[in-house]
Amino acid sequence: MRDASVSSPERVKSGMLHLYERTYLEEWVEGLYKQIGITSPSDLTIENVSARLRMGVTFAPGVADEVIFDADYGHIFINSLHCPQRQWEVFCHELCHPLRHLGNQLLLPDEFRKWQERDAQAFQFYAAVPFFLLQKLELPDHEKELIDLLSVEFGVTHGFAKRRWEQVLRRIARGRLHHELVQTLSVPKKQAAPRLVREQLVSYMAVKEKVRPKVAFVLCYDSLIYNVNERRAARQMEDLVL
Numbered sequence: 130m131r132d133a134s135v136s137s138p139e140r141v142k143s144g145m146l147h148l149y150e151r152t153y154l155e156e157w158v159e160g161l162y163k164q165i166g167i168t169s170p171s172d173l174t175i176e177n178v179s180a181r182l183r184m185g186v187t188f189a190p191g192v193a194d195e196v197i198f199d200a201d202y203g204h205i206f207i208n209s210l211h212c213p214q215r216q217w218e219v220f221c222h223e224l225c226h227p228l229r230h231l232g233n234q235l236l237l238p239d240e241f242r243k244w245q246e247r248d249a250q251a252f253q254f255y256a257a258v259p260f261f262l263l264q265k266l267e268l269p270d271h272e273k274e275l276i277d278l279l280s281v282e283f284g285v286t287h288g289f290a291k292r293r294w295e296q297v298l299r300r301i302a303r304g305r306l307h308h309e310l311v312q313t314l315s316v317p318k319k320q321a322a323p324r325l326v327r328e329q330l331v332s333y334m335a336v337k338e339k340v341r342p343k344v345a346f347v348l349c350y351d352s353l354i355y356n357v358n359e360r361r362a363a364r365q366m367e368d369l370v371l
């Protein structure tokens with residue numbers, strides 16, 4: 130369930146994209162792309178990105194999608210039987226490992242390996258459909274057309290484009306939540322009993338954004354509202370809420 134005012138593409142198009150909240154990882158990917166001169170969706174091809182990052186790529190029918198790497202070398206294997214869109218998605222996942230991770234996964238503790246996989250899954254969305262390029266597009270009014278456009282512009286499957294767009298909407302909802310939090314906090318703190326503010330915020334989340342705060346959110350709330358760094362507070366919200 131999602132607030133219609135958030136999920137409506139018309140409303141998003143008319144100016145809510147500025148509320149989109151980037152994660153640290155997304156900022157990292159964006160910084161990397163800018164460093165290697167990625168300025169438009171047409172720059173996002175396996176050939177171009179791998180060449181600029183000096184990453185080897187081999188396409189072969191039936192090969193397992195994977196990457197072999199050490200500190201100075203990375204080579205990605207992609208099953209050429211995948212459609213081109215899927216190949217790009219696979220590339221964006223595998224690319225994360227040599228850029229951000231260390232070591233042979235077979236030798237790593239299970240939890241650490243799982244963390245690396247989650248990191249690569251998150252990376253994949255930011256690398257395949259980066260927000261700084263998405264926000265330059267003229268977005269159609271209707272969601273289906275919008276998702277078709279993302280799929281064509283970024284060369285991803287329709288399902289991937291849809292998941293990325295849903296993520297964008299969640300991040301906008303988070304941005305709105307953050308905005309609301311800042312407004313709530315602008316009430317002089319000594320006048321606003323923390324518990325009351327917390328209850329207001331929780332009911333705002335439940336009623337307006339249709340998100341149910343995790344127990345951890347409630348437990349961490351008091352330290353969160355007194356966090357003077359708003360950006361950091363917003364990021365903590367991501368882990369706790371969305």
Ligand SMILES: [Zn+2]
Pocket residue numbers: 222223226245246249
């Ligand atoms: Zn992986």
